Amino acid sequence: MEDNAFTRRMQNFYPDKEIFEIFYNLDNWKSCVYIIQYEEQEVVDAIIDPEKLLIKEETISIKFRYPLRNKVTSEYKNKGGFTRMDLFRCIYEGYKQIYETEEEDAGDPGTYDRLYNRRPSEGRYRIWGHYIDDLRIEGIVYDSKTKLVELLIGS
Numbered sequence: 001m002e003d004n005a006f007t008r009r010m011q012n013f014y015p016d017k018e019i020f021e022i023f024y025n026l027d028n029w030k031s032c033v034y035i036i037q038y039e040e041q042e043v044v045d046a047i048i049d050p051e052k053l054l055i056k057e058e059t060i061s062i063k064f065r066y067p068l069r070n071k072v073t074s075e076y077k078n079k080g081g082f083t084r085m086d087l088f089r090c091i092y093e094g095y096k097q098i099y100e101t102e103e104e105d106a107g108d109p110g111t112y113d114r115l116y117n118r119r120p121s122e123g124r125y126r127i128w129g130h131y132i133d134d135l136r137i138e139g140i141v142y143d144s145k146t147k148l149v150e151l152l153i154g155s
Contacts, residue, residue, distance in 0.1 A: 010139060010152075018055075020140040022088050023048045032154075036133045038092035047084060055082040055142055055149075062149040064094055067118075067135075069126035072098065073148070087140060091151065098125050099132045130155045 007019040022033050024046040037043040044050075058077055065071040076082075076090045105123030112119060120128040139152035 006139065010141070014141050016143075018142040018144065020054050020084070020087070020142065022084055022137050022140070032136050032138050033088065034133065035092055035095050035135045035137060035153075038088055044085075044088075047088070050085040050088075051083050053081050053083055054087060054140075055144075057081060057144070057147050060142075060147045060149055062090060062094055062151065064098060064151065066151070066153045067127055067129045067155070068098070069120070069128060070124060072125065087149070088137070091137060091140075095132055095135065099127070101125070102127050 002020060004021075006021060010019045023030050024033055024037075024043050025031075025048055026042070026046045030048070033043060033047070058079060058081060059075060060082065061073050061075050063071060063073045074094050076094075078086050078090075082090070102121055102123035102125050106121040109119035109121045111117060116134075117129050118127065118131050118134075120126060134155045136154045137151065138154040141150040141152065142148070143150075
């Protein structure tokens with residue numbers, strides 16, 4: 001597990017689990033990534049320790065739950081385990097697929113009047129409150145016993 005103030009604080013909420021972050025550093029500004037920033041080469045190039053091996057197992061499951069009313073867990077395989085960039089890619093691909101499928105199922109519900117918040121949709125995931133470009137990866141929680149990744153997503 002990485003050792004910093006955030007991971008030590010999160011250890012209180014997730015005992016016996018590993019805590020990871022995906023940060024980038026641009027212009028001496030350290031920040032957690034927005035999921036959609038996987039598409040931005042400048043951000044990808046600024047990821048801190050992108051090739052650090054975080055998970056040694058070659059098969060994991062990632063649980064996607066926010067902002068979904070219908071949670072989904074997807075399996076990912078990667079030879080040699082998962083680096084920070086591998087996890088970023090899997091999270092990006094998972095959310096991209098969820099939002100594209102929801103769009104196909106139910107269309108874009110639009111936003112509320114005078115608000116930026118996304119209206120709920122009635123597709124298979126029932127996304128509410130946020131578009132993909134609102135979502136930030138604030139932390140990654142890994143349970144090595146179950147090989148399950150849970151995401152701490154903010155908006």
